[in-house]
Amino acid sequence: MARPYRSVLYIPAANARAMEKAQNLPADAIIFDLEDAVSPTEKAIAREGLESALAGDYGSRARILRINGLDSEWGRDDALACGGQLNGVVDAVLVPKVNAAADLDLVAGMVPDLPLWAMMETPVAMLNAAEIAAHPRLEGMVMGTNDLAKELNSRFRPDRLPMQAGLGLCLLAAKAHGKVIVDGVYNAFKDDDGLRVECEQGRDMGFDGKTLIHPAQLSIANECFAPSETEIELARRQIDAFEQAMALGKGVAVVDGKIVENLHVVTARKTIERADAIAAMAG
Numbered sequence: 001m002a003r004p005y006r007s008v009l010y011i012p013a014a015n016a017r018a019m020e021k022a023q024n025l026p027a028d029a030i031i032f033d034l035e036d037a038v039s040p041t042e043k044a045i046a047r048e049g050l051e052s053a054l055a056g057d058y059g060s061r062a063r064i065l066r067i068n069g070l071d072s073e074w075g076r077d078d079a080l081a082c083g084g085q086l087n088g089v090v091d092a093v094l095v096p097k098v099n100a101a102a103d104l105d106l107v108a109g110m111v112p113d114l115p116l117w118a119m120m121e122t123p124v125a126m127l128n129a130a131e132i133a134a135h136p137r138l139e140g141m142v143m144g145t146n147d148l149a150k151e152l153n154s155r156f157r158p159d160r161l162p163m164q165a166g167l168g169l170c171l172l173a174a175k176a177h178g179k180v181i182v183d184g185v186y187n188a189f190k191d192d193d194g195l196r197v198e199c200e201q202g203r204d205m206g207f208d209g210k211t212l213i214h215p216a217q218l219s220i221a222n223e224c225f226a227p228s229e230t231e232i233e234l235a236r237r238q239i240d241a242f243e244q245a246m247a248l249g250k251g252v253a254v255v256d257g258k259i260v261e262n263l264h265v266v267t268a269r270k271t272i273e274r275a276d277a278i279a280a281m282a283g
């Protein structure tokens, strides 16, 4: 059963209180951030505190550590820590500003045992999305829409029109290679309506979930990226109707006036699997 990634919460790795609090927050995954959310003066101290902080009880929440880039003065030590003392308390390593598959090779060499994730947040990464997604150590992609907007000199719009090309290229690449992909953050963390619009857009495009910056954003992401009761009920009826049609020697069923073929049953089964995985996580 695939693990859900509806809500992926960033926490600055220098914020001990927030890291402890997260052990009881309803996030599917947590990104402990050593990069942008931690000031240069705190980076080494934050890294040193992670071994005990991450050994806390995070339950079934995936613990993903975002390291600094290898071109920074901290990145190499971050990566070596993931391959050393943090191995065992980290579930995956998130590499910022990946431009090409070769960037992942460098981290893979320093972190032999953990799955890698890639921040997709530069124009060249959008153009190289297919080779990045194909990397054998890559488990998932995270859209970095703030950095991408900065690089593109694009504006933030509710419809995210300027982002669509990049989002689409990364989605296609992730899906083609069977990798997880989560959408970028919504900066206005007190604007629930705006967050919901962006979650629904990302969900409808095919993203697995959304990265978040504040606990107040969790419930909306969890709701939007989970199958609704109506969708689960429809999926069950589609499966039943198709099985009955097959038993009668037919290849097609009709539910609520719409055709149901084998491919729709595949989607219906995925809906039920997602609902079961979410229920298993909650239980």
Ligand SMILES: CC(C)(COP(=O)(O)OP(=O)(O)OC[C@H]1O[C@@H](n2cnc3c(N)ncnc32)[C@H](O)[C@@H]1OP(=O)(O)O)[C@@H](O)C(=O)NCCC(=O)NCCSC(=O)C[C@H](O)C(=O)O
Pocket: 009, 010, 011, 012, 017, 018, 019, 021, 022, 033, 036, 037, 119, 121, 143, 144, 145, 146, 147, 148, 184, 185, 189, 213, 214, 215
């Ligand atoms: C945005 C914040 C700085 C706001 O913090 P604050 O003013 O402290 O918020 P609150 O007072 O409302 O906090 C209430 C309680 O919730 C806890 N809290 C806050 N944020 C988090 C969190 N992210 N995880 C867990 N817990 C959190 C506070 O500790 C309060 O607890 P209590 O004391 O018990 O009341 C802050 O939310 C924050 O720092 N968010 C994360 C920012 C971050 O990580 N940014 C970097 C990642 S985004 C990025 O880089 C995008 C990407 O790369 C791109 O390019 O797009």
Ligand SMILES: [Mg+2]
Pocket: 036, 119, 121, 144, 146, 147
């Ligand atoms: Mg970024």
